Amino acid sequence: MVLFGFFALVLVSVYWVNRAVILFDRLIADGHSAGVFVEFTALSLPNVIRMVLPMAAFAAAVYVTNRLSADSELTVVQATGYSPWRLARPVLMFGLVIALMMSTLTHFLVPASLGQLRERETEISGSVSARLLREGVFLHPVSDVTFYIREISVDGELSDVYLSDRRQPDRSVTYTAERAYILRDDAGPKLVMVSGLAQTMTYKTRRLSTTNFKDFSYDISALIAQAGTPTPRVKHMSTIDLLTRTSEMATLAKDTNGEVLEEAHGRIQQAFLCVVAALIGFSTLMIGGFSRFGVTRQIVLAIFLLVLVKLAESAVTDPVRENAALWPLIYVPSLVGFALAGGLLYSAARPFKRRRRAVPEVPA
Incomplete structure (x- = not known):
């Protein structure tokens, strides 16, 4: 033996x-x-x-x-x-x-x-922290989406957030924000960006439009594989x-x-x-x-x-x-x-x- x-x-x-x-x-x-x-x-x-x-x-x-x-x-x-x-x-x-x-x-x-x-x-x-919360790394949780966080504080605040969404066939939207938070509600997790800028590029007209916002909520449930039975x-x-x-x-x-x-x-x-x-x-x-x-x-x-x-x-x-x-x-x-x-x-x-x-x- x-x-x-x-x-x-x-x-x-x-x-x-x-x-x-x-x-x-x-x-x-x-x-x-x-x-x-x-x-x-x-x-x-x-x-x-x-x-x-x-x-x-x-x-x-x-x-x-x-x-x-x-x-x-x-x-x-x-x-x-x-x-x-x-x-x-x-x-x-x-x-x-x-x-x-x-x-x-x-x-x-x-x-x-x-x-x-x-x-x-x-x-x-379906873990949000595993899929999205990584400092200093450009992540691609799904196809045609890029996400970046420069720093995550001890209280969960995200600093210098970058999000590029190119899933729409006629346009792409890029979000940048000084701060952001991840919140959960009945509809799923949300990314709340504070003091940021949204840039929308329309492919047909080749026009770039920008929008400044104080706070903006972005649904990230589609970026995370939801755990089911x-x-x-x-x-x-x-x-x-x-x-x-x-x-x-x-x-x-x-x-x-x-x-x-x-x-x-x-x-x-x-x-x-x-x-x-x-x-x-x-x-x-x-x-x-x-x-x-x-x-x-x-x-x-x-x-x-x-x-x-x-x-x-x-x-x-x-x-x-x-x-x-x-x-x-x-x-x-x-x-x-x-x-x-x-x-x-x-x-x-x-x-x-x-x-x-x-x-x-x-x-x-």
Whole structure:
């Protein structure tokens, strides 16, 4: 388990770095704080762990088996009468423990974290402070609109505000103000500019008109994505609801029954893949026996077999989504994996012995 934890940590770190870079660019660029970035990263972590668990189990099984083979410990144990089937029992138990961890993630932690993550994304999409309140930066909250604030005081006063609105096809309006405030009412947020100038450019006549104002209210609700009630997704729903209330969940998520069942049974199948990955990693290395040249070929073969299992998983996804009655196909990749591991263990238990050619007797 220590080696499994090490490989899981390495793989999670790799995935997390890639995810963190994307989140950092998207959140920090929109003006969100580092706390929001940490929150989003933490909420995405369970799904990252779910993706790397089978690979970590496979890597741990291959590494341990390779070490035992390199140190001739497997040869010694087999010489005492232990068959490959008997030696595979600890690997099977190890895979079952990882499968239990995977089940906890897929049925509880991942749906809850993804649901919370989507709710937070919806909330911050309508944040005025994140979308508009940034000092010294020319912002483009929507197409053909430019907004700039030189300074924001501690009491919320905006100094030297610039707003250019070019959304009208026949004219553009530019507002400048010494001070401004953001207020909220029932109709939405408003930008109240004080002591400013409005410049209107009419494209057809090429005429520029200016208007001085003491105070002017500008509706900025269109510049901010308003947070609404997000449509539920099957990834955020519990497995029990997906299995027992399939049609209702499909209608709620605006998906087909096949997509709902594919998600539900796919969560169960993920646990089996952890056991399959560990058994394939162990059984493939068992067919090689001890060699001074190592087990590189067996490791490559194990990776190839694991890729075949993943290809089988991809192949059955679309048919199940199109036809809900084909949901048993979801478990075909696991059955293929168990069959491959069983065949390899059978081959290791009864190795093929090449017949020796009879040496012709030399007449005296």
